[in-house]
């Protein structure tokens with residue numbers, strides 16, 4: 001099976017062993033120093049709807065502050081993804097969060113891109129990166145410009161990440177406009193922790209081509225005969241224009257920022273209703289998952305069958321930024 005990974009955070013997918021190795025060499029304190037214990041620590045609930053706590057990311061980002069460490073994390077991500085059957089991926093990260101040891105943003109991007117290229121060379125597949133601006137900060141146009149300048153250096157997309165609630169996408173409209181006028185693809189986290197108005201804002205005001213998570217599109221639908229039928233302008237638009245939804249079941253169930261459970265996640269019902277659903281892992285470490293696992297969960301808990309399985313694989317191919325732009 002050939003998977004595409006479209007919503008995959010570089011700082012959410014480190015190996016516990018790598019965190020321990022780097023932390024040890026740099027005298028960074030870890031809450032636990034056994035690999036399995038540390039994995040479990042990362043897997044604990046991390047946020048609530050109105051207060052998404054990013055402590056676990058502070059930890060992973062703290063060990064990604066020099067070029068060797070950043071290169072290693074990117075390289076290992078490619079190895080782990082290919083081992084899971086992912087032959088195409090777009091890895092996202094926020095370059096401005098890796099400047100604590102005086103790297104320049106360009107050095108950060110070069111280290112990630114080189115790790116990705118070296119990973120492709122050794123393990124195969126086709127991989128690109130997405131640069132994230134943090135929505136609680138005011139530097140999104142700087143990140144957008146970096147993305148545009150690095151279009152030929154593995155960067156293929158731009159994203160707004162970080163705490164969603166109270167930080168609507170249009171706070172970053174200038175950055176989104178720059179991206180829309182460029183060759184870079186635009187995806188925005190919306191409708192993960194906050195309501196459907198954030199999806200509306202991302203699509204109508206910021207021209208997002210894909211939506212990160214987006215499961216709360218169900219608020220703009222009625223549920224009838226097993227299908228979600230739009231009864232709002234935004235849900236109708238997302239359905240009609242096949243706006244890809246980067247759905248992350250395990251992450252939603254686990255993060256605490258979403259009110260869904262593994263038995264009632266709307267991912268597959270949205271797919272059956274014609275929405276352009278793709279399955280993603282989000283954070284392989286924090287959600288303790290991988291893409292193949294997301295498909296298994298959808299089969300075991302959400303009635304994903306063979307035909308729908310192929311549809312999901314095809315949707316993710318269609319939604320690659322190499323195919324959307």
Ligand SMILES: [Zn+2]
Nearest residue numbers: 009189212282
């Ligand atoms: Zn995400």
